[in-house]
Amino acid sequence: MARKNLAIGDLAKATSTKVETIRYYERISLLPAPERTAGNYRSYSAVHLGRLSFIRRARDLGFSIDQVRDLLGLSDQRDRPCEAVDAIAREHLTEVKRKIRDLQALRRELDSFLSQCSRGTVAECQIIEALSPSATLRGHPHSRD
Amino acid sequence: MARKNLAIGDLAKATSTKVETIRYYERISLLPAPERTAGNYRSYSAVHLGRLSFIRRARDLGFSIDQVRDLLGLSDQRDRPCEAVDAIAREHLTEVKRKIRDLQALRRELDSFLSQCSRGTVAECQIIEALSPSATLRGHPHSRD
DNA sequence: TATGCACCCTGTAGCAACTACAGGGTCAAG
DNA sequence: CTTGACCCTGTAGTTGCTACAGGGTGCATA
Incomplete structure (x- = not known):
């Protein structure tokens, strides 16, 4: 059938x-x-x-x-008993919460980068600056080659 | 040097x-x-x-x-000009925001599943129930084999 | 000098969770 | 009987690494 x-x-x-x-x-x-x-x-x-x-x-x-x-x-x-089901869901929920926290921290950082962008040249770009390693500890790389 | x-x-x-x-x-x-x-x-x-x-x-x-x-x-x-840098960061931010939204929706669903768990048997488990396809449209599969 | 030992080399295969072919076979319509 | 949409298997690609296997190098120590 x-x-x-x-x-x-x-x-x-x-x-x-x-x-x-x-x-x-x-x-x-x-x-x-x-x-x-x-x-x-x-x-x-x-x-x-x-x-x-x-x-x-x-x-x-x-x-x-x-x-x-x-x-x-x-x-x-x-x-x-459905304890095992519960445990899987709970474990997953914990993971999801962690990811949300991580992404929110990320968003705050990206937000702050973008809010500081002065729309000038790359040399003045706050985003690149923020990504560059210990910006204050060195001169601009390749600044005069 | x-x-x-x-x-x-x-x-x-x-x-x-x-x-x-x-x-x-x-x-x-x-x-x-x-x-x-x-x-x-x-x-x-x-x-x-x-x-x-x-x-x-x-x-x-x-x-x-x-x-x-x-x-x-x-x-x-x-x-x-650093517009291109800005664009990349902005695009990434959009992605991050989307992921956060998705994960928050997910968390709400998982929260709700877990809060309904009555700690009975798997047969009564709300989590399994929620995952099962259109629960009201069919009897329990394998219910009497 | 020999011998460890920590480090380095290349190349390849594996992970998750699919996705995308290539090179065929099947089936119903016209 | 041909066209086209579907199906088959098998393999390789995707992203961003990570983990070997099977060797070589370099330095300290016995």
């Missing part, structure tokens, strides 16, 4: 995934290999659709492939 | 860069190839030290290798 099987292109469209990515997921055993048609085409069932949707969603949320693999494994063990 | 030339390991220490990374930068023509000693060791001058420090700082600020290449090229054209 397999209702409607999907070719790889259909699955790709249904999940906004590239065909190559689906084959890649199969190669790394993230998505199980589907049946094949007489012409050797992959033929996906609703189970695959569900599984790939799960993967995509988790990937969109920034979980690594390994984390997704763990989450998938856990999601199949429905009677186990 | 070359004051003090550095072996690759010294340069690595001075810039908190791995030796392999320095050789990699040379291979991709980001850092110019230095002189060699009689024994074929790389011998770096203060110019290299300055250039690598610039590269590291820019990389720490999240500029891509190509952006760093552009910034380096511009920093050598000291009499040109």
Whole structure:
């Protein structure tokens, strides 16, 4: 009673995934290999659709492939306590928070560089100046060659 | 009057860069190839030290290798207007802001998942539920196999 | 002088997570 | 029966390094 099987292109469209990515997921055993048609085409069932949707969603949320693999494994063990799931999500959240902090620090630095730009020549450019090593400790390199 | 030339390991220490990374930068023509000693060791001058420090700082600020290449090229054209420098920094800032926004959205989602975790079994896990495709549109997969 | 040992050399392969071919085969429409 | 859209496998490219393997160099010490 397999209702409607999907070719790889259909699955790709249904999940906004590239065909190559689906084959890649199969190669790394993230998505199980589907049946094949007489012409050797992959033929996906609703189970695959569900599984790939799960993967995509988790990937969109920034979980690594390994984390997704763990989450998938856990999601199949429905009677186990969900502490492990919680732990993965929590670990990921910590990572995300760290990245946000780092990027915000970065933004402040870039903001400050840009606000100081006097639109003169490169020689006076505060951005280049800021990137240059210990600007006050040396003369301008190549200043008179 | 070359004051003090550095072996690759010294340069690595001075810039908190791995030796392999320095050789990699040379291979991709980001850092110019230095002189060699009689024994074929790389011998770096203060110019290299300055250039690598610039590269590291820019990389720490999240500029891509190509952006760093552009910034380096511009920093050598000291009499040109610094608009191009400004443009690179501005473009990068836009990217950084976008990443921050994305990550904050992500954090909100993860926060909400975690706050709903009832510490029951995987079957009731809100995190898994949230990742699962259109949860209301289907029964539990594998629910009775 | 021999012998460690730390350092250096080249070249290549690996990491994540895809993406993009090349060089074919399949299938339905016209 | 040909055209075109799709599919197949396999391999190489992407970014920015990092990690070997299998050697050579240079200096101190026994």
